[in-house]
Amino acid sequence: MSELEDRAQRWIEEIHPHALHLVRARDWVVTIDPDASEGLRIAAVLHDVERAFPDASSSWDPAADWNDPGYLRWHQDRCAEHAVAWLEAQGAAPELVGEVERLILVHEEGGWYEADVLQAADSLSFLETLTSITVAWVRRGIDPEHARAKLQFMADRITIAPARADAEPLLRRALLELGAVAAESPGR
Structure with missing residues (x-):
């Protein structure tokens, strides 16, 4: 782990309500690609950073709008803006800042190998650490x-075969947990 990656993780752990999701996304990046670049690893740690800075003027609701292309664009753009600002404040090399920005701007959709790794890692970490969010919904x-x-979407969007296999047990567990809560909810 580079010194900058370590600083990014410590910052996220200080400010982010779901820091474990971000740290585990980085861990999944390394599991999927042990030779992942520093930029890809840092992008994983910072990919959802905007959630630490709520926008009171926004009408988006992540629970209702998670599959809305407009929401996804807004979310990715804000995450990239916050990540870039932090990296620049740290004195990161412009090439590294650019790599992290490019990856975060597509972390929900992928599009090339490194972006697909980040998307898969985000999905795996979501299924592993954030089922509680869907339960709360x-x-x-x-x-x-x-x-x-x-x-199901989080599992289905993974395009990297070994990561898809990793998602199967995580999805089963998440669906069981969600099903138990849905069954006990009034009116269901």
């Missing part, structure tokens, strides 16, 4: 099918 009245669709 159901508890607040969101249709359990919408929450199930999010979990």
